[in-house]
Amino acid sequence: MNKEFKTSTPTDSEIVFGILNNSESAIKRLYVAYFPMVLQLIINNNGSADDAKDIYQEAIIVLYNKIKKGEFELHSKLKTFLYSVCRRLWLKRLSQMNRYSGDLHDFQDFLPVEEEVEDQAERNMQFSKMQSALGMLGEPCKTIIEDFYIHNRSMQEICESFGYTNADNAKTQKYKCLQRLKKLFFQQK
Amino acid sequence: MRDEQLLEAIERYLNGEMNADERREFEQLRMENAEVDQRVNEHQQFVGVLKQYGERVELEKRLNAIHQEIDVHAIEEEVAIRPSWIVTLWREHHSKISVAASIAIFAVLATLFVTGKMDNNSSYKELKGEVDRLGNKTNTLSKTVNDLKNVNRVFPQEQSRGTGFAITSNGLIATAYHVVEKADSVFVQNAAGRVYKTKVLYMDRKNDVAILKISDTTFTGLGAIPYTFKKASSDLAENVFTLGYPQDQPEYGAGSVTALNGLNSDSIDYQVSIPVNAGASGAPLLDSRGDVIGIVKAKETHMEGVHFALKSNYLLAAVDSLSADTSVSTPVLNTKNTLTGLSRQQQVKKLQKYVFMVKVY
Numbered sequence: 001m002n003k004e005f006k007t008s009t010p011t012d013s014e015i016v017f018g019i020l021n022n023s024e025s026a027i028k029r030l031y032v033a034y035f036p037m038v039l040q041l042i043i044n045n046n047g048s049a050d051d052a053k054d055i056y057q058e059a060i061i062v063l064y065n066k067i068k069k070g071e072f073e074l075h076s077k078l079k080t081f082l083y084s085v086c087r088r089l090w091l092k093r094l095s096q097m098n099r100y101s102g103d104l105h106d107f108q109d110f111l112p113v114e115e116e117v118e119d120q121a122e123r124n125m126q127f128s129k130m131q132s133a134l135g136m137l138g139e140p141c142k143t144i145i146e147d148f149y150i151h152n153r154s155m156q157e158i159c160e161s162f163g164y165t166n167a168d169n170a171k172t173q174k175y176k177c178l179q180r181l182k183k184l185f186f187q188q189k
Numbered sequence: 190m191r192d193e194q195l196l197e198a199i200e201r202y203l204n205g206e207m208n209a210d211e212r213r214e215f216e217q218l219r220m221e222n223a224e225v226d227q228r229v230n231e232h233q234q235f236v237g238v239l240k241q242y243g244e245r246v247e248l249e250k251r252l253n254a255i256h257q258e259i260d261v262h263a264i265e266e267e268v269a270i271r272p273s274w275i276v277t278l279w280r281e282h283h284s285k286i287s288v289a290a291s292i293a294i295f296a297v298l299a300t301l302f303v304t305g306k307m308d309n310n311s312s313y314k315e316l317k318g319e320v321d322r323l324g325n326k327t328n329t330l331s332k333t334v335n336d337l338k339n340v341n342r343v344f345p346q347e348q349s350r351g352t353g354f355a356i357t358s359n360g361l362i363a364t365a366y367h368v369v370e371k372a373d374s375v376f377v378q379n380a381a382g383r384v385y386k387t388k389v390l391y392m393d394r395k396n397d398v399a400i401l402k403i404s405d406t407t408f409t410g411l412g413a414i415p416y417t418f419k420k421a422s423s424d425l426a427e428n429v430f431t432l433g434y435p436q437d438q439p440e441y442g443a444g445s446v447t448a449l450n451g452l453n454s455d456s457i458d459y460q461v462s463i464p465v466n467a468g469a470s471g472a473p474l475l476d477s478r479g480d481v482i483g484i485v486k487a488k489e490t491h492m493e494g495v496h497f498a499l500k501s502n503y504l505l506a507a508v509d510s511l512s513a514d515t516s517v518s519t520p521v522l523n524t525k526n527t528l529t530g531l532s533r534q535q536q537v538k539k540l541q542k543y544v545f546m547v548k549v550y
Binding site: 061 | 193196197235236238239240241242243245248249251252253255256258259261262264265267268269270
């Protein structure tokens with residue numbers, strides 16, 4: 001009985017509130033529930049299981065961000081939204097690879113989600129710029145920046161783990177690192 | 190040092206680490222100095238992207254961990270659309286199938302070419318009666334006829350048969366050359382079943398015409414021939430009819446002249462649209478007035494309802510050459526047509542008496 005409940009499709013509101021409350025299991029249940037649907041779409045339209053994974057994770061991220069920003073309206077179903085985003089992303093991928101035959105084999109109803117997909121593409125571009133800027137930054141700058149800005153560690157902790165003699169030195173180092181990171185980030189086209 | 194301090198102030202301001210006085214002072218500075226304001230916005234935005242990037246990396250890690258737990262292969266098996274076996278077969282073997290098909294087509298064409306089936310002349314099938322098909326029937330019939338007539342002659346099965354028709358009342362009969370070409374002896378049988386022995390007087394292989402003479406002692410003459418022989422060429426679309434013996438009973442066929450030349454534009458023939466069967470070779474072809482305009486000879490096997498008949502002037506030429514080739518004096522052909530103006534039924538009824546089944550042994 002317990003097991004059956006676990007594998008059954010979660011309701012949309014369970015998922016939405018779960019994600020808003022940072023529930024780990026909500027994301028997992030969402031992911032498991034609709035992956036087969038997306039796998040079916042991709043592998044029956046010239047894609048592989050790996051393509052399905054990429055596309056599906058991208059769509060989950062779009063949905064996750066939308067829920068987190070409070071923009072997701074419960075009147076459209078999560079399932080339909082995910083399918084529509086995956087469908088849009090896969091069409092884009094196919095035409096980039098010049099493999100789109102002009103005819104997609106559909107399995108579900110879908111909504112227009114061009115805006116969401118374009119926003120996501122924009123963000124992805126910024127993130128890949130950030131990723132390569134951080135990559136070029138080098139140590140110890142990269143760890144200092146990540147610890148302070150991403151992992152929200154205090155200057156005191158950072159100072160200790162890097163063995164700086166005083167906090168001012170650490171602050172100066174962090175300042176220089178941030179200036180370099182900005183430069184690297186904005187240099188990229 | 191000025192810039193580093195400004196950045197620290199911005200960070201403290203954005204993180205809410207300033208006390209009320211500092212905050213008021215900084216907001217004042219921000220309002221007065223546009224450059225500072227811009228730096229605040231820039232920094233906020235950049236750090237925002239940096240934090241979101243961190244969150245994204247974290248989220249991707251979580252998703253990958255979840256993905257690890259899914260048995261992708263099992264689901265893949267379940268959701269894949271299996272194409273039908275014939276599609277699979279084609280996808281996997283289409284090159285082999287194409288090669289096999291090309292070879293097959295080539296082989297068929299090559300065979301046709303080598304055996305001469307693609308040659309035009311081979312489509313010319315003579316209308317010789319097929320004895321196998323008719324064997325039993327004919328046997329029975331000839332026995333019956335013998336019994337009925339009390340004639341003490343027994344006729345073995347003939348080798349082939351055709352049709353002939355009287356040219357003169359004293360028993361000259363015209364038929365097609367190919368009917369009698371391999372003849373040992375030739376007999377003719379009229380509609381009433383009487384059989385007469387004949388002699389082949391004249392054969393012309395090129396024009397496919399032959400002339401027989403009834404040599405039987407029981408023959409007493411035919412009476413006046415009702416039709417005449419047309420010397421001029423007939424017109425296209427002329428209504429024509431024929432009477433022949435493809436089987437034991439005379440068969441009537443009607444149609445029209447569809448071309449003034451025969452197969453491969455051969456000018457000695459007409460092309461006619463009469464559904465005649467094998468065994469009708471040598472039958473007379475008459476126009477609606479009752480003039481003989483030709484002798485039925487052959488059919489084009491590739492096209493249904495297309496047949497050929499030798500033009501009557503070649504028959505007349507044969508009759509003319511009789512006296513030169515043989516000892517027979519030039520026969521006098523009938524010039525009084527008694528079929529003109531009669532209904533088709535009456536014409537055929539009269540004609541029947543002068544059309545014979547030609548039996549070749």
